[in-house]
Amino acid sequence: MHDFHYAGNELWCEDVPVAEIAGKTGTPFYLYSHRTLLNHYRTFDSAFGAIPHLVCFSVKSNSNIAILRIFAREGGGADIVSGGELYRALKAGVSPKRIVYSGVGKRIDEIEFALGSGILMFNVESSQELEQIDACAGRMRKKAGIAIRINPDVDPMTHPHISTGLKQNKFGIDIESSIREYRRARSLKNVNVIGVDCHIGSQLTDISPFIDALERLKELVRLLRGEGFQIRYLDIGGGLGITYNEEMPPHPEEYAKAIIENARDIDSTFILEPGRVIAGNAGILVSSVLYTKSNNEKNFVIVDAGMNDLIRPSLYSSYHAIQPVRKENREETVADIVGPICESGDFFAKGRLIPKLERGDLIAVMSAGAYGFSMSSNYNARPRAAEVMVKDGKYHVIRRREAYTDLTAKERIPAFLKK
Numbered sequence: 001m002h003d004f005h006y007a008g009n010e011l012w013c014e015d016v017p018v019a020e021i022a023g024k025t026g027t028p029f030y031l032y033s034h035r036t037l038l039n040h041y042r043t044f045d046s047a048f049g050a051i052p053h054l055v056c057f058s059v060k061s062n063s064n065i066a067i068l069r070i071f072a073r074e075g076g077g078a079d080i081v082s083g084g085e086l087y088r089a090l091k092a093g094v095s096p097k098r099i100v101y102s103g104v105g106k107r108i109d110e111i112e113f114a115l116g117s118g119i120l121m122f123n124v125e126s127s128q129e130l131e132q133i134d135a136c137a138g139r140m141r142k143k144a145g146i147a148i149r150i151n152p153d154v155d156p157m158t159h160p161h162i163s164t165g166l167k168q169n170k171f172g173i174d175i176e177s178s179i180r181e182y183r184r185a186r187s188l189k190n191v192n193v194i195g196v197d198c199h200i201g202s203q204l205t206d207i208s209p210f211i212d213a214l215e216r217l218k219e220l221v222r223l224l225r226g227e228g229f230q231i232r233y234l235d236i237g238g239g240l241g242i243t244y245n246e247e248m249p250p251h252p253e254e255y256a257k258a259i260i261e262n263a264r265d266i267d268s269t270f271i272l273e274p275g276r277v278i279a280g281n282a283g284i285l286v287s288s289v290l291y292t293k294s295n296n297e298k299n300f301v302i303v304d305a306g307m308n309d310l311i312r313p314s315l316y317s318s319y320h321a322i323q324p325v326r327k328e329n330r331e332e333t334v335a336d337i338v339g340p341i342c343e344s345g346d347f348f349a350k351g352r353l354i355p356k357l358e359r360g361d362l363i364a365v366m367s368a369g370a371y372g373f374s375m376s377s378n379y380n381a382r383p384r385a386a387e388v389m390v391k392d393g394k395y396h397v398i399r400r401r402e403a404y405t406d407l408t409a410k411e412r413i414p415a416f417l418k419k
């Protein structure tokens, strides 16, 4: 469900015509619906209402501080993977007591920042990291709350680049070795074992891999409790998929129901780390058609957004629906929708059946709210797009479009080149 819909021939975001915003801010820009974000968050959170739980929005999926603040105000936490994400979460007003920190490569300065901020727990991904966290906490005279990220070796049946819970993936520690690490953690003075964690992948459209992983985690929790560990938190990560095209992922309520049914015998607070399911369909990327051209083989529609703005099609061959912002009565055609970047991988759609587009037309690349702006770059020296949020009939720029001066703001010409 989302709040982008046609009224007459116009695409609207809630009760504001998308074209009106484009007229004011220029293109390309990301556009988010506040109502969709809030509904998605609340639906997800309340689906788990029957068990103690904490929803930690996955900051990597969309890290704009205005968006993070919406969830913080709802009492949500954050799943972070870097010092930068911690900085953003704190800046947005997320309580540090609701922040969990995953990632295989936490630097010492990042660990110190997190300890100093008083986050809830580190999801530890290696034996050496565990030692580092203990040492940092010792120096800072703090106790670090930790969970070990388990790699349960479950196939999430998703795109190989975004599956994380298989033995061949770099994430987490296998169950056998994790038992050794838990025992070792107990002997360390500056860490407090408080949880068990796992995240098996993203864009999952089936519940069974989640349940398989949960079964394995539960076994581990029982074993650890048998040894006297106090496992207060069971973090089952994020990963619930959304509809980009024809996928039929379980509704959050269905997902929660399955988890809750399997969680009855485990007395822990559940931590959930959803990203895509909250933000994905709450945002679109709006772009203008610059040119069209055809050769004997193909029709190309060249738009003013590029792979630097939305890299998902290039990186994962992901499908994003493309819709005209204004529906005109035009015949349909098959075309590649491409950006201005000097790479053949710079496309949003290939061989797509769409109503014929003309110069100046606006298009909406749908389902771009997660892993859209957050994965954008300045490649080809392109200033990053603006981000805009609609709420209650008004729109708000939540990140201004970058200017050329932003591109070079951090660069310096050394003295020897100034002469």
Ligand code: LLP
Residues within 6 Å of the ligand: 058, 060, 061, 079, 102, 103, 162, 199, 201, 202, 203, 237, 238, 239, 240, 273, 274, 275, 276, 277, 312, 316, 370, 371, 375
């Ligand atoms: N927790 C951890 C530890 C994660 O690594 C991730 C995502 C999440 C939670 C949130 O997963 P979600 O609920 O959004 O599926 N760039 C890729 C997705 C990469 C996901 C990385 N980890 C894409 O555009 O599809």
